[in-house]
């Protein structure tokens with residue numbers, strides 16, 4: 309495989325990172341250890357969640373409003389363990405029918421409003437990814453990162469577009485990837501990741517949380533094999549110009 313000729317940007321030089329996820333828990337399941345390291349360095353991390361995640365909740369809620377409240381309660385609890393302070397929700401129907409370009413417009417709006425110097429999302433080109441929400445989110449975010457400076461491509465808020473002054477996005481970091489080019493050392497933040505994952509009671513019963521932590525206990529050590537540290541999270545980190553035509 310011939311890799312990009314562009315330099316791999318340094319995620320840990322970022323001061324403002326926007327993490328855009330399909331569901332409430334994806335950022336944390338994939339990258340809580342990395343995100344905890346970023347916030348410890350003083351980086352401001354903002355989450356945007358694309359879907360309402362209502363299909364993923366375990367039974368026991370009388371109605372959708374209760375489920376929404378529980379999902380947000382869990383997400384804020386998880387965030388408190390890893391230093392994330394800003395949350396936004398796009399509320400598209402989980403595993404449902406929604407317009408790709410509407411998602412891209414909303415993501416563009418948040419990028420132009422927040423002006424992150426790094427964006428993180430799931431890898432839409434993960435082989436054998438069966439969940440359309442993950443593919444749509446990763447692709448919409450990739451396009452929005454490429455098109456952020458092209459204000460003739462409208463976001464969902466004309467006022468944000470009118471006020472936007474072009475800024476540099478140093479890179480994009482994909483998690484849930486099969487082609488990582490960076491393994492982040494999360495040995496020191498592993499306890500924070502476990503605490504964050506164990507916050508998600510609306511989506512997992514106790515046995516499910518145990519299985520989740522066990523799976524990522526093994527995975528974090530598997531991806532660190534051959535490294536100088538014990539636990540890692542795999543990322544594909546790219547210069548934003550590497551998102552088009554294989555440069």
Ligand SMILES: [Zn+2]
Nearest residue numbers: 330331334442
């Ligand atoms: Zn997900």
